[in-house]
Amino acid sequence: MDEIDFSICRALFMDSRQTFAEIGKAIGLTPQAVHRRVQDLIEAGVIKGTVARPTTYAMGRMWVIVHGWSKGRSMKEVGDRLSKSPDIMVMMMASGNYLYVHGAVSTANDLANFVSFVQKEASISDPTVAIVNLPALDPDKAMTPLDLQIMRSLSKDSRRPVSEVAEEVGISVKTARKRIERLQKEGLVNFSIHWNPDTLGDTLSNIHITVKDGIEREKVAMALIKRCAQYTLRTYSFSNLPNQYIITMWTKNVRDLQQVCDDLEGEGIFDSVVMHIMHGIRYYEEINAKRWAEMMPIRKPKVSR
Numbered sequence: 001m002d003e004i005d006f007s008i009c010r011a012l013f014m015d016s017r018q019t020f021a022e023i024g025k026a027i028g029l030t031p032q033a034v035h036r037r038v039q040d041l042i043e044a045g046v047i048k049g050t051v052a053r054p055t056t057y058a059m060g061r062m063w064v065i066v067h068g069w070s071k072g073r074s075m076k077e078v079g080d081r082l083s084k085s086p087d088i089m090v091m092m093m094a095s096g097n098y099l100y101v102h103g104a105v106s107t108a109n110d111l112a113n114f115v116s117f118v119q120k121e122a123s124i125s126d127p128t129v130a131i132v133n134l135p136a137l138d139p140d141k142a143m144t145p146l147d148l149q150i151m152r153s154l155s156k157d158s159r160r161p162v163s164e165v166a167e168e169v170g171i172s173v174k175t176a177r178k179r180i181e182r183l184q185k186e187g188l189v190n191f192s193i194h195w196n197p198d199t200l201g202d203t204l205s206n207i208h209i210t211v212k213d214g215i216e217r218e219k220v221a222m223a224l225i226k227r228c229a230q231y232t233l234r235t236y237s238f239s240n241l242p243n244q245y246i247i248t249m250w251t252k253n254v255r256d257l258q259q260v261c262d263d264l265e266g267e268g269i270f271d272s273v274v275m276h277i278m279h280g281i282r283y284y285e286e287i288n289a290k291r292w293a294e295m296m297p298i299r300k301p302k303v304s305r
Contacts, residue, residue, distance in 0.1 A: 001046065001202050003230070004029070006250050008037055009047065009195055010233055015184070016050040016158045016191045048194040052154040053288050054295060056134060058143060058188035061104040063132040065236070065246070066115055070097040071123040079282045081121040087114050088284050094206065094276035099124065104291075130238040130246070141186045143295070146171070150179055151189055152292050156285075158191040194283055197250055203257055204233075204278040207247045209264065210271040219269060220245075227263045231256075243271075 001009070004027060011023045020034040029037075041047045056063040072078040075093050082088050082101060087110065092100040101118045105111045111129075119127050143151070146169070153165045166176040183189045197204045207228075211220055224235065228249060236246040251257040257275060264273045 001041075001197060001200055001250075002252075005037055005041060005046075006197075006231075008034060009041065009193070009197070009250075012038075012047070012050070012193045013195055013233060014192070016193050017180075017184075045199045046196055048196060049156070050158040050191070050193050051156065051283075051285065051288070052151055052158040053190045053192070054143070054151065054291060055187055055190050056104045056132075057137055059104060059106075059291065059295070060137040061106050062111060063134055064103050064105055064111060064114065065100055065130045065132065066103065066118045066122075066124070066127045067098070067100040067130070068124040068127040070099045071125065072097065075099075075280070078122050082118065083284055083287070084121070085114065085117055086287060086290065088287055090284065091282045092206070092278055093280040093282075094278050096276075098276050100206065129240070130236070130244070131240045133237045133239050141188065143183070143188055147179055147183060147188075148292070148295055150176060151183065154180075154191070155289065155292055194281075196281060198279055203251045203254055205249050205251070205257055206276045206278065207249055207261060207264070208272070208274040208276070209245045209247065211243045211245070212269055212271050213243070215269045223264065223267045223269060227267070228260050231260065 007027045008023055011018055011026065020031040020038070023029075024031050024034045027034075038047065070078060075097065078099070079091050082091055085103070087103040087105050089102040089104055090100075091102070094100070099122055101122060103114045103118070105114050111131075115127065115129050118124065149169045150165055150171075153168045154160055162177045162180065163173050165180075166173045169176065184191070224232070224245075224247070228247060231249045231251055233248045233250060236248075238244055249257070249260065251260065254277065257277070261273050261275050264270060
């Protein structure tokens with residue numbers, strides 16, 4: 001991939017319902033050029049489908065990342081064992097069997113159980129538990145049964161035309177569009193892609209940053225924007241680890257990644273800058289489907305006797 005491909009992937013990762021015209025306008029390409037690049041990325045296996053998921057905010061849950069070195073012999077077997085948890089969302093694998101296990105938990109007890117489960121099944125003897133900064137769900141903004149029907153129709157193809165969604169659910173196109181826009185605005189749904197940049201040999205990494213005590217957050221933000229904004233996919237901050245950040249980043253190669261880390265260290269405001277190069281991501285979409293079902297149980301048709 002090149003920088004333009006990454007910009008397109010980042011745009012779709014953050015909102016896969018964006019039109020090619022909207023993406024093109026933001027990065028200086030025609031809609032046709034964006035479409036061609038997206039098709040090439042799909043054919044190369046870098047983009048493996050679009051999805052709609054309820055956010056942890058919408059579910060009223062905590063987003064937790066349990067990460068650390070795994071002593072498991074097979075990461076596939078570890079991933080299979082982790083699929084037994086109803087709270088798991090994603091497993092990211094880095095070099096040296098460093099794992100990031102994302103989960104969505106409801107209570108402090110669920111959190112403790114999830115951490116223990118991951119620690120055992122992933123063979124992580126000394127895990128770090130990081131709770132992603134999120135606001136509490138406003139009950140007045142919760143999804144309605146109709147919202148859930150609309151989102152379920154988009155769950156396996158978030159780019160479906162609004163007209164198809166409206167017809168499937170049995171509402172007007174105007175109503176469907178208005179509700180989708182509200183759900184996005186309120187942060188209740190995540191429209192994204194399954195993204196695998198390592199397919200083409202590109203470097204996806206997580207950079208762990210620890211900020212020195214007493215450094216203002218505005219200064220940290222400016223340093224991150226200055227040094228790595230153009231490569232950043234997502235930045236995580238944590239309610240229980242206020243001085244720590246994890247930046248998920250794309251670069252063409254390890255050399256460019258090392259340069260970013262060197263530049264961050266040169267800012268003089270970080271105690272440590274540590275990179276972990278990713279080599280695989282496992283999405284648990286079957287668990288995601290169950291979450292939709294839990295939020296709105298599927299009604300089975302009556303069987304006549």
